Amino acid sequence: QFKIKFVPILCNFGLLLKKIIKFLNLGSINYYYSNFLFIFKNATDFIFENLEQLWKVFFVFDLKGKIKMAGREKGLIQRIKNKTIKKMAQDLLPVSRHEKEIIRTVAKNQVVLIVGATGSGKTTQVPQFMLELKREQVGKSTQVICTQPRQVAATSVAERVAKEMNCSLGSTVGYQIRFERKASDNTELMYVTEGILVRWILSPEHANFKGFSIVIVDEAHERTVNTDILMALLKKRIQMSKDSNNKDMPFFRAVIMSATMDKNRFQSYFPGNPDVVDIPGRVYPVARNFLSEPVQDYVKTAAEIAYGIHSSLGNESGDILIFLTGSQEIDDCIRHIDDLKRGSQSPRELLAIKFHSHIANAKQDVFRKALSSQRKCVVATNIAETSLTIDGIVYVIDCGMSKQKLYDEAKHVDALEIRPISKASVKQRVGRAGRTKPGMSFHLYPLKNYEMLENENQPEILRVSMIYETLCMLALGIENPLEFDYIDPPSETTVARAVNMLFHLKAIDDKGKLTKEGKHLTDFPLDPRLSKALLAASKYGVVNEVLSIAAMLEIHEKLSGRSDSKDNNSDDDDNNGDDDNDNDGNGYGRRYKKGPSQNRPKNPMKIYKHCDGDHLTLLNIFNAYKHKHFQESGYYRDPNVGHLERADKIRGRLEFALLRILPEIKTSDQCDYKSRHYYPNILKALLSGYFLNVATYGYADKYWTFRLASLNDKHKVVEFLDRAKPHRSSVFGGNKVQRRPWVFFHEVVVQQTVFLRILSAIQPKWLLEVAPDYFNVEQLARDKSSVASILRDLRNASS
Numbered sequence: 001q002f003k004i005k006f007v008p009i010l011c012n013f014g015l016l017l018k019k020i021i022k023f024l025n026l027g028s029i030n031y032y033y034s035n036f037l038f039i040f041k042n043a044t045d046f047i048f049e050n051l052e053q054l055w056k057v058f059f060v061f062d063l064k065g066k067i068k069m070a071g072r073e074k075g076l077i078q079r080i081k082n083k084t085i086k087k088m089a090q091d092l093l094p095v096s097r098h099e100k101e102i103i104r105t106v107a108k109n110q111v112v113l114i115v116g117a118t119g120s121g122k123t124t125q126v127p128q129f130m131l132e133l134k135r136e137q138v139g140k141s142t143q144v145i146c147t148q149p150r151q152v153a154a155t156s157v158a159e160r161v162a163k164e165m166n167c168s169l170g171s172t173v174g175y176q177i178r179f180e181r182k183a184s185d186n187t188e189l190m191y192v193t194e195g196i197l198v199r200w201i202l203s204p205e206h207a208n209f210k211g212f213s214i215v216i217v218d219e220a221h222e223r224t225v226n227t228d229i230l231m232a233l234l235k236k237r238i239q240m241s242k243d244s245n246n247k248d249m250p251f252f253r254a255v256i257m258s259a260t261m262d263k264n265r266f267q268s269y270f271p272g273n274p275d276v277v278d279i280p281g282r283v284y285p286v287a288r289n290f291l292s293e294p295v296q297d298y299v300k301t302a303a304e305i306a307y308g309i310h311s312s313l314g315n316e317s318g319d320i321l322i323f324l325t326g327s328q329e330i331d332d333c334i335r336h337i338d339d340l341k342r343g344s345q346s347p348r349e350l351l352a353i354k355f356h357s358h359i360a361n362a363k364q365d366v367f368r369k370a371l372s373s374q375r376k377c378v379v380a381t382n383i384a385e386t387s388l389t390i391d392g393i394v395y396v397i398d399c400g401m402s403k404q405k406l407y408d409e410a411k412h413v414d415a416l417e418i419r420p421i422s423k424a425s426v427k428q429r430v431g432r433a434g435r436t437k438p439g440m441s442f443h444l445y446p447l448k449n450y451e452m453l454e455n456e457n458q459p460e461i462l463r464v465s466m467i468y469e470t471l472c473m474l475a476l477g478i479e480n481p482l483e484f485d486y487i488d489p490p491s492e493t494t495v496a497r498a499v500n501m502l503f504h505l506k507a508i509d510d511k512g513k514l515t516k517e518g519k520h521l522t523d524f525p526l527d528p529r530l531s532k533a534l535l536a537a538s539k540y541g542v543v544n545e546v547l548s549i550a551a552m553l554e555i556h557e558k559l560s561g562r563s564d565s566k567d568n569n570s571d572d573d574d575n576n577g578d579d580d581n582d583n584d585g586n587g588y589g590r591r592y593k594k595g596p597s598q599n600r601p602k603n604p605m606k607i608y609k610h611c612d613g614d615h616l617t618l619l620n621i622f623n624a625y626k627h628k629h630f631q632e633s634g635y636y637r638d639p640n641v642g643h644l645e646r647a648d649k650i651r652g653r654l655e656f657a658l659l660r661i662l663p664e665i666k667t668s669d670q671c672d673y674k675s676r677h678y679y680p681n682i683l684k685a686l687l688s689g690y691f692l693n694v695a696t697y698g699y700a701d702k703y704w705t706f707r708l709a710s711l712n713d714k715h716k717v718v719e720f721l722d723r724a725k726p727h728r729s730s731v732f733g734g735n736k737v738q739r740r741p742w743v744f745f746h747e748v749v750v751q752q753t754v755f756l757r758i759l760s761a762i763q764p765k766w767l768l769e770v771a772p773d774y775f776n777v778e779q780l781a782r783d784k785s786s787v788a789s790i791l792r793d794l795r796n797a798s799s
């Protein structure tokens with residue numbers, strides 16, 4: 001576990017080990033071997049890996065090999081040798097060998113591209129170099145910003161860098177992600193998500209990157225929408241410096257960091273062909289294996305292969321990394337692994353660890369080194385593809401898929417779809433196995449399928465609806481969103497549709513100018529539709545409720561409790577017996593069922609189910625938490641409590657933002673919860689934002705989603721989009737799908753079937769109330785297309 005590159009002492013190494021054995025009174029050295037850390041006085045050229053591991057024992061030797069100090073605690077060693085350790089840790093990383101070159105290049109050029117293999121130290125080291133450069137150039141007053149596409153990456157890297165710099169997180173080094181900030185006035189290096197930086201640039205304080213001296217856009221190859229927006233904003237900023245001949249513009253640099261993928265694309269985008277620093281990585285060969293035939297259930301196959309590797313390795317070291325698409329698959333896979341483990345004897349324990357963006361607290365487990373009696377098997381989403389490097393991986397299992405955002409132009413819906421990844425992504429995944437020694441990869445699909453994959457990932461900007469982004473452009477004062485200088489501009493139809501939708505949401509007027517309401521919508525760190533619902537809530541006297549629901553929507557996916565059911569794959573579990581009487585169409589009166597008192601996590605969506613759907617169920621869960629029902633019923637150790645605490649915090653922030661934007665709003669103006677208008681009012685407020693996401697029950701447990709498309713000013717056509725099933729996480733989903741004539745939904749998820757996630761029952765006449773201009777019955781009546789039933793419903797409702 002440690003490598004010695006150069007031994008600057010004059011004594012026999014074997015002799016040292018003997019001394020140690022004697023010192024420790026150990027019979028055999030094998031057990032402790034992997035956990036030794038040797039530090040030789042005055043020696044800085046030692047290389048050892050995995051600094052983060054738990055050292056059981058350490059020694060400090062003098063030059064003659066005499067033990068100077070020994071201890072059992074990591075903290076102590078850090079105190080003694082802090083500087084040396086930091087230096088050594090950094091010397092390990094390929095990026096560190098290019099420190100001078102990187103600093104020199106950025107000092108000279110306005111835009112610099114740093115391209116290097118994943119794990120070479122870009123994210124953790126380059127921002128520290130930039131901090132040095134910035135201090136040299138402008139002193140302490142401004143900040144260095146480093147963006148990340150993912151929240152987990154921003155927080156965990158900030159934590160890591162603070163440790164490397166020997167400061168507490170939130171002092172010199174800080175981070176900010178949505179709803180969470182750790183920083184102070186002294187913070188000079190900030191890790192933030194891309195979305196946060198875009199929002200900052202929208203605000204007057206940071207217009208044109210004011211207050212920032214160096215902006216590092218990391219993981220640029222991911223090409224998220226926000227990456228592309230930031231590129232365009234940076235290009236504009238750089239152009240400004242050029243135009244004013246650098247005289248009155250303050251020092252500003254843009255650094256784009258990317259895995260070895262599309263450097264040409266970025267290079268040709270910025271003016272003057274920016275300099276590139278190439279960081280050669282250390283890579284070992286990885287042998288690729290493909291299946292001969294496609295498999296039905298890749299989750300199960302992944303578990304079997306992982307277990308197979310584990311058993312055949314016996315006592316040999318080497319950790320496993322499995323790529324799947326989402327938390328549900330990850331849970332299923334870990335269950336399969338646990339089943340396989342049960343019947344067998346192996347010299348090591350196979351330790352399955354889940355790793356996806358919702359596992360904020362468990363991330364330490366992922367980075368921690370396995371004990372010598374264990375083998376780590378990390379089951380991850382593509383978060384482990386480039387964002388975060390886990391050391392010690394030798395075997396990679398790749399399902400060939402990932403969850404991708406997708407905008408269906410024909411159907412104009414944003415959806416999350418499980419789709420094949422690109423060859424570039426496969427290459428990244430494979431690369432994770434060859435970091436420390438030659439590795440192996442197992443692909444759960446045949447080679448011929450691999451050959452059919454796209455070469456590169458398509459930039460996300462070509463795959464999303466652009467509604468929020470277009471709103472941001474308008475808020476930035478860009479009058480024609482089509483003129484914005486994107487690397488890959490979205491299609492005109494997409495932008496036109498986005499503008500159209502913003503018009504329906506009344507965020508812009510008929511001249512395309514941002515309205516006051518539209519400005520408000522950009523002030524919330526939320527989807528504009530949810531912001532719109534919040535604004536509408538005050539009209540219905542349900543501000544408190546909608547705030548709670550908005551906060552719960554943030555954590556909804558993380559709510560667990562599925563562990564109580566044996567088989568999650570067969571659509572659903574214990575939904576059969578007792579809730580028939582809920583299906584009565586109004587359901588006022590009952591607030592929530594009290595859960596049974598067991599310590600096992602129960603699915604709160606079932607315990608606190610509201611018969612009118614998921615939104616009100618989420619509200620029930622939140623209220624139950626606030627009224628301490630979780631504690632009373634013995635749920636205080638329920639894993640959901642942590643998430644609910646977070647929801648509570650988010651709610652506080654949203655309330656704060658709402659009161660700042662609309663000080664006249666009275667959260668105390670309450671609709672009485674006993675009133676029969678109480679629940680309808682909450683749903684109407686939500687529907688005011690989501691009236692474009694409506695579906696009506698069809699047949700065979702499927703709902704039809706539809707849209708009204710304007711052909712011209714006079715005519716509207718009802719277009720059916722999809723036949724979709726309520727997702728199994730919904731209170732309407734499961735074995736017995738609930739058939740409500742009309743629902744609105746939060747989002748569409750496309751898997752083998754199309755699913756609606758988070759839905760609630762509505763009455764059609766509410767549509768006419770919340771969006772009278774859009775659901776213009778007169779216009780609809782003139783429409784010749786035969787969508788009789790919808791029209792009838794709507795017309796009956798209006799009469």
Ligand code: CDP
Pocket residue numbers: 052093116117118119120121122123124125156157160367386387388389390391
């Ligand atoms: O950005 P890039 O992929 O080039 O590398 P990095 O993220 O800076 O990672 C450099 C090293 O730091 C890797 O060996 C990681 O395993 C390690 N690291 C860690 O142990 N804990 C973190 N929270 C982040 C990085």
Ligand code: MG
Pocket residue numbers: 119122123124218219386387388
């Ligand atoms: Mg990185």
